[in-house]
Amino acid sequence: MRQSRRLRWAAIPIAAVTALVLAGCTTEQLNGYLPGFVAGQPNVTSKAGMVSSLWVNSWIVLLLVGIVVWGLIIWCVVVYRRRKGQTGLPVQLRYNMPIEIFYTIVPLVLVLGFFAYTAKAQDAIERPWASPDETILVEGKQWSFDFQYTKENVYDVGIQAQADTSSGALPGAVVESALPTLYLPVNKKITIELESRDVIHSFWVPAFLYKKDLIPGHPNYMYVEPTRIGTYEGKCAELCGEYHSAMLFQVKVVSGADYTAYLTSLKNKGYTGTLDNTYNRTATDPGTGAEASTSDNGGQG
Numbered sequence: 001m002r003q004s005r006r007l008r009w010a011a012i013p014i015a016a017v018t019a020l021v022l023a024g025c026t027t028e029q030l031n032g033y034l035p036g037f038v039a040g041q042p043n044v045t046s047k048a049g050m051v052s053s054l055w056v057n058s059w060i061v062l063l064l065v066g067i068v069v070w071g072l073i074i075w076c077v078v079v080y081r082r083r084k085g086q087t088g089l090p091v092q093l094r095y096n097m098p099i100e101i102f103y104t105i106v107p108l109v110l111v112l113g114f115f116a117y118t119a120k121a122q123d124a125i126e127r128p129w130a131s132p133d134e135t136i137l138v139e140g141k142q143w144s145f146d147f148q149y150t151k152e153n154v155y156d157v158g159i160q161a162q163a164d165t166s167s168g169a170l171p172g173a174v175v176e177s178a179l180p181t182l183y184l185p186v187n188k189k190i191t192i193e194l195e196s197r198d199v200i201h202s203f204w205v206p207a208f209l210y211k212k213d214l215i216p217g218h219p220n221y222m223y224v225e226p227t228r229i230g231t232y233e234g235k236c237a238e239l240c241g242e243y244h245s246a247m248l249f250q251v252k253v254v255s256g257a258d259y260t261a262y263l264t265s266l267k268n269k270g271y272t273g274t275l276d277n278t279y280n281r282t283a284t285d286p287g288t289g290a291e292a293s294t295s296d297n298g299g300q301g
C-alpha cells in the first residue's frame, strides 16, 4: 500500500519532466533528426511525415525494449553475482514456461507490429496517384540525370558535377549552377518515372525521405507531392561507376507560375520533343551499328 502510493507520487515528477523535455524539443528532434524538417515550416512532401513518424515511433518502442533488456541484464548481474565463499556452478534453471512464453510472444508481437505499421506506411507512399497533375521521366546515365516533362513535351539534359576550380573554392567543391536541376511545382501530385540508360542508378532526394533505383529496362515509379518551396540536394545512391560521386542533382520546388516559366524557358532553348537514345552510352555498344561512326566518349554523354 505504502509502496504503491510512493510510486504514484513518483509518477508526477516523471510526467512533468517528460512533458518539459518534449515541449523543449525542436522540430528536428521530434522528427528523429531526419533531413528536411524545419521549425515553423511545412514538411517537404505530403508523405515525409509518415516516414518520420514510423522512424521515431519505432525508435521509442525499441528504446523501451532496450531499457527492459538492459535492466534485466544489470539486475541478473547484480542479484546473482558470485558471493564470497561460493564455489562451483549455481543451481541451473530449465523449462521455465512463463519465461519461455514471454520471450516468444513479446518478440512476435513486436515483429508483427513493426511489419503492420511499415506495410501501412509503404502502401500509402507507394500508391499511384489516380490522376497525377504532372508526369516526369527521370533518365539515369553514367554519370548524370536527364529530365523529361512528359505533358509539356520538353526536356533538360544533365551533365556530371563540374569541379569548382575558382580561387577560394574548397577542395571537392562543385559548380552548383551547372548541376542538373529537376523543377517540381509545389502542392501538385507528381508521378516520377525512373529509367536508366546503362547501369543501375538510384534517385535519392534525402529531404524527401524517399529513394528508388533506376533500372535499365524496368521502369520504376515514385509518387511525390512537394509541399514546401525550396531547393533540395539529390544524388545517385547506387555505386554505378567511376564518377558515381559526381552524379549530383538539385530539386527546385517552385510555385505553379515559376514552373510554367521554367518549362517555357526550356521550350525557348529548343529542348522540345521526347528524349531519345542520343544520350545513351549503350547507343555505341557493339552490335547497334553505331560503333563504326560514333567514337566512344567514355560514357560521359
Ligand SMILES: [Cu+2]
Binding pocket: 140, 141, 143, 200, 201, 202, 236, 237, 238, 239, 240, 244, 247
Ligand atoms: Cu549512378
